[in-house]
Amino acid sequence: MRSIAEKITTRTAIPNNSTEVGFVNQTTEPVYKMLSIGTSIPGSGLADSLIAQYRDVIAADYAYVFLERNLRLGMAALDKNYTLQQSQREQANQVRQRAQAMLTQLSQEKNLLYQKVGSFRAVSNHLEQLERQLRSSMPQHVMDMLGQQAAYLSQ
Numbered sequence: 001m002r003s004i005a006e007k008i009t010t011r012t013a014i015p016n017n018s019t020e021v022g023f024v025n026q027t028t029e030p031v032y033k034m035l036s037i038g039t040s041i042p043g044s045g046l047a048d049s050l051i052a053q054y055r056d057v058i059a060a061d062y063a064y065v066f067l068e069r070n071l072r073l074g075m076a077a078l079d080k081n082y083t084l085q086q087s088q089r090e091q092a093n094q095v096r097q098r099a100q101a102m103l104t105q106l107s108q109e110k111n112l113l114y115q116k117v118g119s120f121r122a123v124s125n126h127l128e129q130l131e132r133q134l135r136s137s138m139p140q141h142v143m144d145m146l147g148q149q150a151a152y153l154s155q
Contacts, residue, residue, distance in 0.1 A: 004031070005035045037131050038051075057114060063106075
């Protein structure tokens with residue numbers, strides 16, 4: 001996240017095949033938006049504060065998404081058991097049950113972390129509130145330029 005924040009601050013392009021893009025695509029949290037809001041005021045330390053506040057939740061979400069995708073892929077492979085013998089089918093069912101139990105446990109642990117932070121909605125609301133505060137403190141000519149850019153991009 002610090003690498004992404006640094007690249008946003010310095011306006012350095014992030015290649016599509018980079019680890020940063022893979023990280024952002026692997027999470028369901030609004031990581032890029034959080035970091036772009038955090039870096040909008042240079043030298044404020046807001047990005048570091050947001051990273052420190054939400055790193056556990058984002059890490060848990062990243063791990064959950066990674067493990068869930070791979071466990072579901074494995075479970076889908078186990079569903080193709082038409083050439084298995086009876087003992088192999090029983091073993092496949094046991095593996096499927098353990099994978100389902102792991103998914104349930106991962107989901108519960110992720111929910112516990114969300115409760116510590118509040119919830120995903122709290123994260124989103126916090127980011128939206130920060131963005132509104134930043135926009136309200138901008139000079140009018142900057143707001144006008146942003147409005148023109150938004151109008152131009154919507155055409």
